[in-house]
Amino acid sequence: MRARNPEYVVxxxxxxxxxxxxxxxxxxxxxxxxxxxxxxxxxxxxDRSHPYHPSVPPHAQRNRLLLNAIMFGGGFVGIGSEWWHFELPNAASYPFLTIVSPVFR
Incomplete structure (x- = not known):
């Protein structure tokens, strides 16, 4: 079993x-x-999960750029290690939730 990489898992x-x-x-x-x-x-x-990694094919990079445009346009910011992760600016300044919510698809 691989050790958890803190770049991806908190x-x-x-x-x-x-x-x-x-x-x-x-x-x-x-x-x-x-x-x-x-x-x-x-x-x-x-490393291919990094938003602008050079090994990502052009068509996939365009998809990532489209996702970024949508999310950045909605006021979210990205992180350098995960193309799929977006958060509010100053996200860490909010308190932890005490409720559990469902995951939606």
Whole structure:
């Protein structure tokens, strides 16, 4: 079993911005509910997951840029290690949630 890389996985004892309700993991789907190719899998913990990694094919990079445009236009910011992760500016300044919410697709 591989050790958890802190670049991608936060210690649950510390919590993450997801635990504050200020972060979301998201991808894009086409009109037929097919997930668009982003050049690396959702939650793939590899350098190819970095938003602007040079090994990502041009068509997947365009999909990432489209996702960025949508999310940045909505006021979110990205992080350098995960193309799918977006959060509110100053996300860490919010308190941790004390409720559990469902995951939606």
């Amino acid at each position: 210690d649950v004892a510390i919590g993450s911005n997801h635990s504050r309700g200020t972060a979301i993991d998201v991808t894009l789907m086409d009109e037929h509910n097919n997930v668009l190719d982003m050049g690396a899998g959702f939650d793939e913990m590899d």
